[in-house]
Amino acid sequence: MRNNWGARIKNCKKRGEWVELVFAARAMWEGLRLARPWGESSGYDFVVDQERGRLVRVQVKSTIFKEGTGYSCTMKDSKGPYKKGSFEFVAAYVIPENVWFIIPEKKVRGKWSVGLYPKLERSKYGEYKEAWNLLRGKLPEVIDRIEACAEEVERSFGAKDAPQDDKG
Numbered sequence: 001m002r003n004n005w006g007a008r009i010k011n012c013k014k015r016g017e018w019v020e021l022v023f024a025a026r027a028m029w030e031g032l033r034l035a036r037p038w039g040e041s042s043g044y045d046f047v048v049d050q051e052r053g054r055l056v057r058v059q060v061k062s063t064i065f066k067e068g069t070g071y072s073c074t075m076k077d078s079k080g081p082y083k084k085g086s087f088e089f090v091a092a093y094v095i096p097e098n099v100w101f102i103i104p105e106k107k108v109r110g111k112w113s114v115g116l117y118p119k120l121e122r123s124k125y126g127e128y129k130e131a132w133n134l135l136r137g138k139l140p141e142v143i144d145r146i147e148a149c150a151e152e153v154e155r156s157f158g159a160k161d162a163p164q165d166d167k168g
Contacts, residue, residue: 016060016062019060019095020060023058023060023100026100027046027048027091030135031136032135032136033049034046035055043057043059043077043087044059044086044087045058045059045060046060046091048089048135050136051137052137056087056088056089057086057087058087058088058090059082059086059087059089059090059091060091060092061074061075061091062092062093062094062095063092063093063094063095063116064096069119069120070115070119070120071094071097071116071117071118072113072114072115073113073115075108075111081111081112082105082109082110084105088105089103089104089134089135090103091135092114094116097118099118099129099130100129100130100132102130102131102134102135103125103128107125
């Protein structure tokens with residue numbers, strides 16, 4: 001579903017503020033618990049309280065910049081590319097396509113920008129398209145315990161049915 005509302009906002013700062021509201025609404029719709037840091041000096045936009053009580057920081061980004069069949073999304077602050085430890089995830093919104101990419105920090109660390117291709121089946125960041133589960137902190141399904149029981153079957157063995165030992 002295409003969305004051009006944000007693209008109509010010409011001022012980048014105001015568009016960024018709008019995208020943060022869009023992120024908050026979508027994250028809440030996804031059942032996430034959010035907190036917001038005070039001020040703009042934190043280096044991230046939201047904190048998500050995951051299922052097991054772990055807190056993760058999220059940097060919200062957006063793009064309307066078409067590049068070929070995808071979009072280029074800037075991954076830097078005023079000092080340059082993001083550095084390790086700035087946040088745990090980037091939530092990048094491709095405004096014209098109404099698509100979110102939830103990308104781990106280590107995948108964008110040190111990059112000036114990333115190419116996001118919402119319509120490609122296989123792309124570098126394709127596995128992170130609408131990957132809200134990463135913000136929930138769910139682990140892959142794990143089997144806690146396996147229980148089994150065996151019934152003892154009584155059987156009388158005839159000479160031909162009797163178990164054989166190794167000696168024959």
